[in-house]
Amino acid sequence: MARTAEKLDEKIRARNIRIILDVATDVFSRKGFDGTRIAEIAELAELPKANIYYYFSSKEEIYSTIIANLIEGWDDALSKLRADREPAEALADYVRTKLEYTRKFPRESRLFASEIIQGARFLSQKDRAHMRAATDTYAAVLERWMQEGRMAKIDARHFFIMLWGATQFYSDFEPLACDALHTRRISAADYDRAAETIVATILGGVIPRTETTERS
Amino acid sequence: MARTAEKLDEKIRARNIRIILDVATDVFSRKGFDGTRIAEIAELAELPKANIYYYFSSKEEIYSTIIANLIEGWDDALSKLRADREPAEALADYVRTKLEYTRKFPRESRLFASEIIQGARFLSQKDRAHMRAATDTYAAVLERWMQEGRMAKIDARHFFIMLWGATQFYSDFEPLACDALHTRRISAADYDRAAETIVATILGGVIPRTETTERS
DNA sequence: GTCTATAGGTAGATAGAC
DNA sequence: GTCTATCTACCTATAGAC
Structure with missing residues (x-):
């Protein structure tokens, strides 16, 4: 009996934390750390504001939790660049993987960008060191x-940047991207075309070779 | 006598407005619209908070004034792309001009980026239409x-993006750029090297041509 | 675990003396 | 034009009943 109640509590607990982090990602990504109100997170999570403070001790703790989870996406794409692969193939794979990540997790990508623009105040030294090491590798x-x-x-x-x-x-x-592409939303097809354009440009360049040169 | 006083007032007025916009650009660029406190702008401008409200009717008016002034930098760089020029030369010129702008006005560039990330809430329809038209051209x-x-x-x-x-x-x-380049500040030399890398990559690509092809 | 009520602090904006 | 004092509103965070 006590066991069952505990298990149920644990389930509700995990579910609420997940929902809070999910809607918080949304709000933080659109309004930044300072612009985000706990009341708005509570409203979107359909929980009373006090319950947010039951699961997290402060606004900063919610934010830092999300930030720490973001670094993974960074690694996944870079791991495509293995030395034993064909450079053209590996680089194309990297660009596509990175675009796929940003397409699947636009809110996370924006939240990270917002954090960096504001001076990387909550990005831990550990995470920064990890990213530096990955870049070096x-x-x-x-x-x-x-x-x-x-x-x-x-x-x-500079090429990575x-x-x-x-x-x-x-x-x-x-x-800005929507304005440039004359669309109201960036579609999956737009992402494909972006990958195609970036890959073609970085691999072969945009200036044709001398007249006698043939493209294979 | 009244004339002299008027002229003096006009000078003080112009100077104060300039100072307010200058420090506001700094704070807005680091903390975003919501994160910026009028009190901080007042402190940096060395004016009482009420005086900020004497020159501007609201926080939003200060912000919008700065945003409207930013669009110019956009045009300057794009104007390098004249159809009668040699593509390679024009594109290299464009990249260098754009990097020079971001180097000279990092706060303005960041403020603009911050505004876009937060959904371009204060970018006027007129300014957006202007940028769309420039992109089309x-x-x-x-x-x-x-x-x-x-x-x-x-x-x-997509190439422009x-x-x-x-x-x-x-x-x-x-x-992030500092971490990647192992430096504490992006120097003018770093910007030069960035331009060199971007230009080389987009013009010629990074994958060598077939063995028989020569680079001119 | 949930929720109401509220403490305690600070923000944007204004009134009014000088 | 300048500045002090203050209004009103809203925020983060907590206390305590259920």
Whole structure:
């Protein structure tokens, strides 16, 4: 009897925490940390405001919990860049994976962007160190490809920044992207076309080679 | 006598408005609209809070005034893309101008990014229409180059989005850029290297051509 | 675990003396 | 034009009944 009640409580508890984090992600991503009101999170979660404080001790704790969960998406895409793969194929895969992430989790992507713009106040030193290390690892992969003559010699870190900026734009700056594409919403097809354009541009460039050169 | 007093008042007025807008740009860019406190603007401007309300009727009016002034930077860079120029040269010029703008006005760039992330709530319909028209105009220039065989056939609008994302990253997401580049501040030299990398990548691509192909 | 009521603090904006 | 004092509203967070 006591056991059953405990299990039920545990279920309700897990469900409420999940709902709170879900709607909080939505509000934080649209209004930033300071612009978000606990009352709005409570309303969307369909819980009394006091219950939010039953599960989390403060607004900051909710926010930090979400931030900490975001770093994973970063790793997944970068892991596509294995040194033993064909550079063109690996890079195309990376761009597509990164765009897929931002398409599937636009709120999370925006929340992260908002946090960085405001100076990365709540991004922990541990998470930052982890991201720095990941960048180092994969910059080394690109540099190895360059030494092997399988990739043009450019600055790997600036190249990464270029890809991050290009891929995140679609969710983070959605109103601008919609205006540019003359659409009211960025569709899955738009994301596909974005991937196609980015991949074609970074792999082959946009300026045709001398007249005698043929594209295979 | 009245004349002299009037002129003096006018000078003080212009100076105070300038100072208020300047420090407001700083605070808004770091904390967003909702996170910004009028009291902080007053403190940095070294004026009593009530005086802010003497010059501006509301927090929103200060914010909107700044936003409206930002659109100019957009035009300056795009104007480099004239149809009669050599594509490679024009595109390189565009990237450098855009990076120069974000380097010179990082606060303005961040403020604009923050406004867009939060849903472009205060960006006027007039300003949005203007930006859409500019995008259309310059997408047409790129499409003409493509038809003339002077540029690879890609999606011009997605290509623009790619360049916007890549160039804005350095000021908007500065903490991430610093981590990636292992530096505490993005220097002018870093911006130069960014321009070099972006230009090399978009013009020529990163994957070497077949063995028989020579780079001119 | 849930909820009402409220404490305690701070925000945007204004009144009115100077 | 400047500034002190203050109004009103709303926010985060908590106390305590159920």
